[in-house]
Amino acid sequence: MGKRKTISYARYGYIFSIPFVITFLIFSLYPIFYTLVVGFTDLQGIAKTDFHFLKNPFQNFQFVLTSDTFKTSLANTAGMWICNFIPQLGMALLLTAWYTDRRMRIRGKGAFKVIVYLPNIITAATIAILFKSLFGYPMGPVNDFLNRIGKDSVYFLNNKMSTRAIVVFIQFWMWYGYTMVTLISAVIGIDPGIFEAAELDGANRWQQFWRITIPCIRPIMLFVLVTSMIGGLNMFDIPMLLNAGGPDSATMTVSLWIYNLAFTGKHQYNRAAAASMLVFTIILILSLILFYILRDKDEAKALKARKREAKERKMQEKLYGKAGF
Amino acid sequence: MKKIIATALTLGMVVGSLAACTSTPTPTEATKDTEATTESKETTEASQLTDAEEDNILNVMSFTVEVPDMIKAYFKAHPEVSEKYEIKDTVVATDGGGYQTALDAALAAGGADAPDIYCAEDAFVAKYSKGDAAQFAAPYAALGIDVDKEVADAKIANYTVELGTRPDDGALVALAYQATGCAMIYRRDIAKDVFGTDDPAAIAAECGPGMDKFFAAADKCKAKGYAMISSVGDLWNMCKANTEVKAGWVVDDTLNIDPQREAFLDYAKTIIDKGYSNDTGTWSEAWYADMAGSGDKQVFCFLGPAWLINYVMAGNSGSWKETGETDADGNPVKELDTSIGTYGKWAVCDSPLGFFWGGSYVLANKDTDKATLVGDIIRYITLDTSENGLQYAWANGLLSDDGTKDTVASAVVMDKSDGKVDFLAGQNMFDVFGPAGDFATGKLATPYDEDINRLFNDQVTAYSHGEKDRDAAIADFKTNVAEQVGINVG
Numbered sequence: 001m002g003k004r005k006t007i008s009y010a011r012y013g014y015i016f017s018i019p020f021v022i023t024f025l026i027f028s029l030y031p032i033f034y035t036l037v038v039g040f041t042d043l044q045g046i047a048k049t050d051f052h053f054l055k056n057p058f059q060n061f062q063f064v065l066t067s068d069t070f071k072t073s074l075a076n077t078a079g080m081w082i083c084n085f086i087p088q089l090g091m092a093l094l095l096t097a098w099y100t101d102r103r104m105r106i107r108g109k110g111a112f113k114v115i116v117y118l119p120n121i122i123t124a125a126t127i128a129i130l131f132k133s134l135f136g137y138p139m140g141p142v143n144d145f146l147n148r149i150g151k152d153s154v155y156f157l158n159n160k161m162s163t164r165a166i167v168v169f170i171q172f173w174m175w176y177g178y179t180m181v182t183l184i185s186a187v188i189g190i191d192p193g194i195f196e197a198a199e200l201d202g203a204n205r206w207q208q209f210w211r212i213t214i215p216c217i218r219p220i221m222l223f224v225l226v227t228s229m230i231g232g233l234n235m236f237d238i239p240m241l242l243n244a245g246g247p248d249s250a251t252m253t254v255s256l257w258i259y260n261l262a263f264t265g266k267h268q269y270n271r272a273a274a275a276s277m278l279v280f281t282i283i284l285i286l287s288l289i290l291f292y293i294l295r296d297k298d299e300a301k302a303l304k305a306r307k308r309e310a311k312e313r314k315m316q317e318k319l320y321g322k323a324g325f
Numbered sequence: 326m327k328k329i330i331a332t333a334l335t336l337g338m339v340v341g342s343l344a345a346c347t348s349t350p351t352p353t354e355a356t357k358d359t360e361a362t363t364e365s366k367e368t369t370e371a372s373q374l375t376d377a378e379e380d381n382i383l384n385v386m387s388f389t390v391e392v393p394d395m396i397k398a399y400f401k402a403h404p405e406v407s408e409k410y411e412i413k414d415t416v417v418a419t420d421g422g423g424y425q426t427a428l429d430a431a432l433a434a435g436g437a438d439a440p441d442i443y444c445a446e447d448a449f450v451a452k453y454s455k456g457d458a459a460q461f462a463a464p465y466a467a468l469g470i471d472v473d474k475e476v477a478d479a480k481i482a483n484y485t486v487e488l489g490t491r492p493d494d495g496a497l498v499a500l501a502y503q504a505t506g507c508a509m510i511y512r513r514d515i516a517k518d519v520f521g522t523d524d525p526a527a528i529a530a531e532c533g534p535g536m537d538k539f540f541a542a543a544d545k546c547k548a549k550g551y552a553m554i555s556s557v558g559d560l561w562n563m564c565k566a567n568t569e570v571k572a573g574w575v576v577d578d579t580l581n582i583d584p585q586r587e588a589f590l591d592y593a594k595t596i597i598d599k600g601y602s603n604d605t606g607t608w609s610e611a612w613y614a615d616m617a618g619s620g621d622k623q624v625f626c627f628l629g630p631a632w633l634i635n636y637v638m639a640g641n642s643g644s645w646k647e648t649g650e651t652d653a654d655g656n657p658v659k660e661l662d663t664s665i666g667t668y669g670k671w672a673v674c675d676s677p678l679g680f681f682w683g684g685s686y687v688l689a690n691k692d693t694d695k696a697t698l699v700g701d702i703i704r705y706i707t708l709d710t711s712e713n714g715l716q717y718a719w720a721n722g723l724l725s726d727d728g729t730k731d732t733v734a735s736a737v738v739m740d741k742s743d744g745k746v747d748f749l750a751g752q753n754m755f756d757v758f759g760p761a762g763d764f765a766t767g768k769l770a771t772p773y774d775e776d777i778n779r780l781f782n783d784q785v786t787a788y789s790h791g792e793k794d795r796d797a798a799i800a801d802f803k804t805n806v807a808e809q810v811g812i813n814v815g
């Protein structure tokens with residue numbers, strides 16, 4: 001009886017996690033391993049499941065790395081992500097600063113936040129189709145407006161830069177609200193006492209923002225950066241539905257290329273798998289670099305110092321411990 | 326306690342991973358089965374599929390409601406069938422490759438929910454009748470259809486038979502109910518203005534045969550301020566599969582650019598440079614506007630089959646006025662007013678080069694558990710020439726409320742049908758569209774056509790709009806075909 005006095009709640013945790021673990025194993029881990037295997041085989045064609053390992057196991061990887069489309073699509077993806085992320089983070093920071101400022105009392109703050117977040121609720125497919133018809137050529141709302149002010153119709157979706165710009169804008173417009181909400185929650189989490197103390201010490205709002213807010217939300221900014229990067233490098237739906245990666249592969253992203261490899265033409269699952277793994281590796285490396293760059297330097301220093309201290313103490317113990325005996 | 330949970334969890338994981346592993350061999354077995362059946366089919370030509378009905382649900386997969394509606398009409402006409410079976414139709418639009426992705430997954434997964442009957446459009450039917458996915462199709466002969474005799478008796482358009490024949494065993498696995506031989510659909514008022522006549526024979530002689538005459542006519546239209554065609558894309562269908570094209574995109578697993586298809590680059594460039602078109606895109610708002618004559622310039626002609634007239638142009642002719650009332654579904658009721666728009670101002674004549682465009686093909690799943698029923702329905706849709714058959718109703722507009730007529734695959738049905746339509750000011754369109762099917766060939770089709778066509782047209786657009794030179798366009802096209810479709814480019 002006495003043994004039963006303490007109740008371990010841990011087991012409920014295990015029980016509740018069973019469904020996740022099982023679905024994860026079947027629907028995530030197994031496909032990952034399957035992809036890993038397929039990348040080294042000759043698996044091509046609809047509904048084929050029998051495959052053979054290649055004599056040169058890295059043939060598919062060589063194909064991907066030497067293909068022009070991979071380079072183009074990687075450059076497109078990275079370019080479009082960076083061009084959307086910088087203004088997105090800037091805009092989100094600006095709005096965060098406004099909405100969390102304790103002296104600037106903005107009316108209808110809640111309503112604004114909802115409005116800014118709204119584009120994120122609409123499905124990407126809907127937005128892509130919407131923009132496709134907005135920029136229709138030679139007739140469409142934007143071109144009608146141009147005609148009305150006496151300009152000729154412009155074939156926006158046949159121009160590489162303007163199509164990329166539209167994709168970048170959509171990404172920015174869809175996601176700055178999300179980033180803002182994340183950053184606001186981070187700012188709210190900062191101890192208000194710090195701000196009060198700063199105010200008492202005479203710090204102005206600019207100083208407060210750069211010296212307190214930004215350093216305090218750095219972990220969350222890292223989170224935003226990494227998740228946005230993963231999402232950005234996997235960009236698929238908007239370029240696909242806006243112009244199927246066109247014009248002339250200008251908005252062809254890596255995911256779109258992988259999709260084309262695996263689900264059109266010869267259904268080259270093996271090459272698609274190899275390309276997927278390469279993209280995974282790229283994302284992994286970039287994430288690690290970001291974590292390294294944005295690590296808390298003070299804490300890292302403190303950790304190092306602690307380690308050094310411990311080492312020195314050990315050394316001293318070794319040296320003097322015996323002598324002291 | 327902890328140990329028990331840990332053991333249970335580990336067991337769960339092991340079972341989970343095992344379940345995941347076992348899912349792999351099952352399809353392999355299925356493929357083996359297919360191999361076995363194809364082998365047996367080769368030995369005993371067309372072994373009959375047996376009815377091993379597991380349920381009473383007939384699964385149908387399509388990209389429009391057209392074929393499901395036909396099957397519903399069949400059920401209505403056959404009470405003994407509708408008592409016993411239910412139709413479960415899955416309709417996925419072709420936009421963004423959605424339909425094929427869904428269909429491929431459903432066919433590969435198999436089981437009770439796999440489609441018994443499925444449809445494919447002309448643009449991608451070769452993938453399901455000739456490519457890897459042809460393994461899922463049941464030969465018509467295995468559904469109790471006497472293929473050679475029934476096809477000959479119905480005088481089915483030859484190119485549809487060519488498209489629907491599986492090269493591995495020569496079995497017919499797909500047929501269309503439409504014949505989509507194309508014609509030149511032109512505006513009578515513009516024809517009178519430019520050529521002084523609207524007589525189909527005279528206009529056909531002005532604009533063809535051949536591309537030189539077509540461009541000469543375009544020049545005359547331009548001189549009077551008209552555009553010959555709406556979009557460069559209108560011309561693509563004609564250049565893609567006309568009688569002059571010798572071979573399709575893929576020959577011996579290597580890309581083949583037929584001179585006729587390559588010439589389309591130059592045609593497109595000429596059209597854009599000289600302003601023979603309104604530079605729209607097919608299926609865009611601007612394209613529809615040109616049908617109503619409300620585009621940039623008035624457009625002289627469209628090149629297309631009968632369905633383009635009835636299903637696309639008639640509705641977009643700008644002659645429909647809202648009455649202000651709404652129907653039961655809340656959609657505005659429209660009535661025809663020929664004082665506006667272009668309805669009734671059109672005529673058809675032979676196109677400069679014979680070609681075909683579009684058509685829906687009907688296929689049966691080799692694993693269907695209702696072979697007899699599926700065979701009967703397919704016969705009703707594709708081979709029945711009687712007045713109770715689908716094609717007679719389709720040709721004479723008996724299925725739809727607005728009496729839309731269309732050309733059908735069976736010449737026997739065409740002969741007893743009447744193709745007079747008000748949209749063409751009472752011209753009998755079957756006189757032109759019927760013979761047009763003879764020019765069509767299904768021999769050029771390859772399973773990868775849809776993707777290669779898309780990649781080629783990307784380059785055509787870039788080249789014709791001056792984004793790059795001709796050599797670069799062809800080089801980029803080859804790179805894209807090699808690196809996206811997976812075809813050798815030699």
